[in-house]
Amino acid sequence: MWGDVLRRFKKMDKQRIIETIKRWQNFADRQEAPEKFKINPDTERVALLAEGILNNEDNHGFKYCPCRLASGDKVADVKLICPCNFKAQKIWQEKGECWCSLFVKN
Numbered sequence: 001m002w003g004d005v006l007r008r009f010k011k012m013d014k015q016r017i018i019e020t021i022k023r024w025q026n027f028a029d030r031q032e033a034p035e036k037f038k039i040n041p042d043t044e045r046v047a048l049l050a051e052g053i054l055n056n057e058d059n060h061g062f063k064y065c066p067c068r069l070a071s072g073d074k075v076a077d078v079k080l081i082c083p084c085n086f087k088a089q090k091i092w093q094e095k096g097e098c099w100c101s102l103f104v105k106n
Contacts (some may be wrong), residue, residue, distance in 0.1 A: 002090060004028060011086065013051065015029065016050075016054050017050040019049070020050040020053065020054060021039070021046060024039055024046075024083070024102065025027055025039055026048075026059060035087065036105075036106045037103045037105050037106060038103070038104060038105075039102065039103060039104075040103070040104050041099070041104075046102065047066075049094050049100055052066025052067075053065065053082050056070070059086055062074075062077070062080075062081055063081055064077065064080045064081060064082065065080050065082045065099060065100055066100065067078050067082075067099055067100035068100075080097055082100075082102070083098070083102070083103065084099065086096065086098035086099060091104075104106060
């Protein structure tokens, strides 16, 4: 499933991306009903989000969500670390997905 999507990444990046996606999957699997959610089935999107988050970690020291801009204020930006507290956000209530669509309702 991930082979075709990961083909464009360097070998080292592929391993980091796979490890990140596995952590996200474990996070989603630990959720209990009725709050259950899953990783977006769009594997291309998920791999690109993983790449963006890992780039943010390399550049800023934290795994900031790639779809939201960090201000540089580490105290304020803590809420941008992925996974964020997406269940408290209006977009989760309305659309059933987090800010970047990494996690979606089952």
